[in-house]
Amino acid sequence: MSEFTNKKDERVKQLLQFAQKMMTSEDKARLVQANENLIRQIFPSEVIALFDCLVLEHPKQNYSQLKKATNKMLHLFHKPLLAYPAIQPPKNSFLYWLAQSNQAMENRLKTMKIAIKSLNKTPTDQEVRKQLLEQLKQLQQFDKHYQIKENVLFPSLEKHWPDFHCVQLMWSYHDDIRQQMKDLKQVLSASELNLQQMNKLVGDLFFNLLAIRFREEHILFPQILETIPEKTIQSLLEDSREIGFPFVVPAYDSTDSDVVFSNDLHVNLGTGQVSAKQIQLIFNHLPVDITFVDEHDTVRFFSTPKKRIFPRTKAIIGRKVHHCHPPESVHVVEEIVSEFKAGKQDQASFWINFKDEKILIQYFALRDELGEYKGVIEVTQEIGAIRELKGEKRLLDWSAE
Structure with a gap:
């Protein structure tokens, strides 16, 4: 096994050298010809290992050059990848x-x-x-x-x-x-x-x-x-059920995946005591999306309001926050978290147009009673209706219509 691994590592090194030269060489045809055997024998696992190396050594906020180069390389890899005897996904998987x-x-x-x-x-x-x-x-x-x-x-x-x-x-x-x-x-x-x-x-x-x-x-x-x-x-x-597949409808497992509470113990929050079930209801009835990331940059919780703005699934729990954002914008998130940890900032706000709605996205640093950084919450809210408010509507003006 170790001999096989060493051979694979050596091929990936050769592929990486080839890819790096492809990004700078002016005589690409000659370069391709010199590496014809390497290209002809490419495996999916080698492509993944190669691109992993390229991504790690490339600036995240600018992938344009990398994408142009990988498009050319994948064009060269097309025939051997097409011929690879891949395992087919089982039906309904x-x-x-x-x-x-x-x-x-x-x-x-x-x-x-x-x-x-x-x-x-x-x-x-x-x-x-x-x-x-x-x-x-x-x-x-x-x-x-x-x-x-x-x-x-x-x-x-x-x-x-x-x-x-x-x-x-x-x-x-x-x-x-x-x-x-x-x-x-x-x-x-x-x-x-x-x-x-x-x-x-x-x-x-x-x-x-x-x-x-x-x-x-x-x-x-x-x-x-x-x-x-x-x-x-x-x-x-x-x-994937919450997001839903486009154009097709899988036969999902009918098992009830709702949270089950083993007891009705209450948590003393300082200003009152509530049960775990009540905490869940409170979070999920707020008209905002909330995601909590702890002091180790790990996603620990997200709320599930009736209408989510951006998708979230249980798969993100335990995931590092910098893996939850597109590569071109992740450096901004990392900068915000860095500023929060250093105590230089306590919040950051952004607003965007998204699917004909005006969305407010806010990040808040969480600190304990000693001022120690304990994480960050992301709060996302649709504010179109709020921006259109005019005059006043007092409590006595309320009606159930």
Whole structure:
């Protein structure tokens, strides 16, 4: 076994040297030719190990150069990865349903191509443009596929793989796709259609969607099936229930997963005593999303209000907070936490437009009676209705209408 591991490590070192040269060499054709045997024998596990190394040595907030290079390398790896005798996900398993939603996504792209072709022939056809906008709106539901990966699958990979950092690169591609969908919607909604811009966005969007599908099904899934216990993989299906798969409906386990309280002991909070059940009810009825990260940067709790703004799953419990954010923005979160720990700041506030809503996101440092840092809570709230308040509405003006 050790001999095999050493050979694999040596190949990964060679692949890393090849990848680094590919990012700087002006004679890439000659470089590819010199490494033809290395490329021809590539395995999914080696791609994951290679990309893990590349991510660790690259600045998180700027992946543009890295993504261009990895796109070229994955193009070279395409044939050997396609020929790799991968284990197929069992029917009705977690990975099976991810693959099914991928197929449904590709079917929608084929339908969209018809409208795109028609619009290129007749750019002034408002009916076709409206049709394409509606198809794009439906396609945007595919974001749930990426949310499941980011909030359910990736946390599990962090626990089982030493070389899990490669998923940060995949998350960055997810964000590219999200932005491309938004940009395409804006172009299609404009009073005058910019056909050249539309075609560029469509090309980039389709390429990224299909490229990520290939990387999932020919790199990520085979390695998961070879390295992670089947029972663990299957448990992720239930964890994905809250988000829900796009375009497909799995047969979830009907087991009741509600919290069970073994007793009704009360907790003295200083200003009153409440039971564990009452604490849960209080958190889950506040009109905000709350996530608690302890002083060791580990996620310990999140509330489950009736309407969540951003997805959360139980898979994030025990996860390091810097793994819960996209690579391009994680450095900001790390900076905020660092400022909190140093006692330089106690809160940070941001507000964004998200799905036609105005969202306020606030971070609050938690400190004990001695002023020692004990963690941070993230509080997220939809404030559109609050911003529109005018005048007064007093308690006596209340009615149950």
